[in-house]
Amino acid sequence: MSEAIFVVNAGSSSIKFKLYRVTGRDVALVLGGALDGIGTRPRLHAKDEAGTVLVDRRFAPEEIASAPQAQHAISEWVLPHLADVDLIGVGHRVVHGGPHYSHPERVNDEVLRTLESFIPLAPLHQLTNLDPIRVIAERRPDLPQVACFDTAFHRGHPDIADRFALPSALYEDGVRRYGFHGLSYEYVSGALRELAPELARGRVVICHLGSGASACALLDGRSMESTMSFTALDGLPMGTRCGALDPGVVLHLIEQKGMSPAQVGHMLYHDSGLKGLSGLSSDMRELLASDVPAAALAVDYFALHVAQAVAGLAVTLGGLDALVFTAGIGEHAPDIRARICARLGLLGVALDAPANAAGETWIDAEGTGPHVLVIPTDEERMIALHTLRLLRPA
Numbered sequence: 001m002s003e004a005i006f007v008v009n010a011g012s013s014s015i016k017f018k019l020y021r022v023t024g025r026d027v028a029l030v031l032g033g034a035l036d037g038i039g040t041r042p043r044l045h046a047k048d049e050a051g052t053v054l055v056d057r058r059f060a061p062e063e064i065a066s067a068p069q070a071q072h073a074i075s076e077w078v079l080p081h082l083a084d085v086d087l088i089g090v091g092h093r094v095v096h097g098g099p100h101y102s103h104p105e106r107v108n109d110e111v112l113r114t115l116e117s118f119i120p121l122a123p124l125h126q127l128t129n130l131d132p133i134r135v136i137a138e139r140r141p142d143l144p145q146v147a148c149f150d151t152a153f154h155r156g157h158p159d160i161a162d163r164f165a166l167p168s169a170l171y172e173d174g175v176r177r178y179g180f181h182g183l184s185y186e187y188v189s190g191a192l193r194e195l196a197p198e199l200a201r202g203r204v205v206i207c208h209l210g211s212g213a214s215a216c217a218l219l220d221g222r223s224m225e226s227t228m229s230f231t232a233l234d235g236l237p238m239g240t241r242c243g244a245l246d247p248g249v250v251l252h253l254i255e256q257k258g259m260s261p262a263q264v265g266h267m268l269y270h271d272s273g274l275k276g277l278s279g280l281s282s283d284m285r286e287l288l289a290s291d292v293p294a295a296a297l298a299v300d301y302f303a304l305h306v307a308q309a310v311a312g313l314a315v316t317l318g319g320l321d322a323l324v325f326t327a328g329i330g331e332h333a334p335d336i337r338a339r340i341c342a343r344l345g346l347l348g349v350a351l352d353a354p355a356n357a358a359g360e361t362w363i364d365a366e367g368t369g370p371h372v373l374v375i376p377t378d379e380e381r382m383i384a385l386h387t388l389r390l391l392r393p394a
């Protein structure tokens with residue numbers, strides 16, 4: 001087979017993997033799959049480029065309760081498919097790249113050590129991202145591996161968007177508003193540029209609403225500000241993460257309630273957000289299907305806070321030309337898009353209800369307000385392209 005690139009995207013609840021054929025300066029999908037529902041409803045599934053199902057296997061929760069078990073199951077299945085492939089490299093999503101990495105980086109021992117130092121800043125992701133790099137490096141030390149960072153796309157933020165209102169020595173020490181989901185924003189803004197070049201040059205807010213959720217303000221395709229900051233806890237409420245929170249709550253829990261920092265951390269990352277508010281589930285599908293009042297509260301809270309963030313980012317941009325929804329909730333939940341947009345009438349946002357319900361790309365009502373679009377994200381394709389460009393510079 002021709003040259004290929006393998007991509008691993010380890011998220012907080014799933015590990016996605018894709019194999020791409022190299023076609024000159026571009027890549028074409030050969031197969032793609034995921035192991036999702038880790039620890040809850042584990043399912044390994046993959047399809048080839050024509051959409052033919054190659055595997056669809058469910059596991060008991062205890063069989064795949066952790067990321068290493070998931071990696072093992074993926075390796076068992078995928079290795080035979082890589083046997084006759086001429087791999088030129090493996091591309092990985094690495095959530096935290098810290099203050100210095102503003103571009104993808106070929107991994108060596110030193111890079112790996114630097115990235116390990118960010119594990120405490122992304123406890124749901126960083127270790128899960130780095131484990132496969134280490135495993136592959138041990139088995140195939142000859143194979144180039146490329147780390148593509150969620151933070152890199154935001155490294156050009158203006159100073160005002162990169163800071164907290166804290167003593168500036170902390171900023172020099174790396175306490176900055178890094179921002180995440182950058183690979184997704186880069187892909188979606190590129191797709192918007194292909195779809196509507198004029199619009200992409202304007203003031204755009206992209207809402208990446210998945211298990212993790214954030215929103216990003218872009219001017220001419222460049223990130224100006226994002227709701228996530230030092231860690232992937234800040235900003236919007238998420239499946240299990242709290243989003244923006246009064247830091248006084250953290251002090252209170254530690255100083256007055258006797259919780260340890262680790263207990264507070266666990267609560268903020270694993271038991272908050274939609275799960276904490278609803279007491280039911282972190283999955284938006286379950287909340288939308290439920291008639292429990294706390295589920296409705298969680299859904300309303302989510303929509304309100306996304307809308308508030310969009311309005312805030314529109315202030316950063318000095319107006320809003322386009323609002324784009326992406327990721328699991330953004331792409332597949334018309335009801336949530338409608339609730340968010342209903343709160344943004346003051347910015348002139350108006351939806352075309354049938355287009356929204358049908359999941360069309362353009363979903364704004366005719367008029368003078370901002371355009372509203374749904375653009376599916378593809379972090380893996382972005383990683384494959386970055387990996388190709390780094391390993392085969394033009």
Ligand SMILES: Nc1ncnc2c1ncn2[C@@H]1O[C@H](COP(=O)(O)OP(=O)(O)O)[C@@H](O)[C@H]1O
Nearest residue numbers: 011013210211212283284285327328329332333
């Ligand atoms: N049809 C749907 N309606 C509502 N929510 C959905 C739908 N499909 C997926 N989701 C939500 O999307 C989330 C996952 O989004 P995704 O972008 O795949 O997350 P991640 O990559 O962070 O694991 C799920 O937790 C679920 O709440």
Ligand SMILES: CC(=O)OP(=O)(O)O
Nearest residue numbers: 011012180211212232
């Ligand atoms: C950074 C982040 O929150 O990623 P995910 O949405 O994949 O959890």
Ligand SMILES: [Mg+2]
Nearest residue numbers: 011210211212
């Ligand atoms: Mg994701």
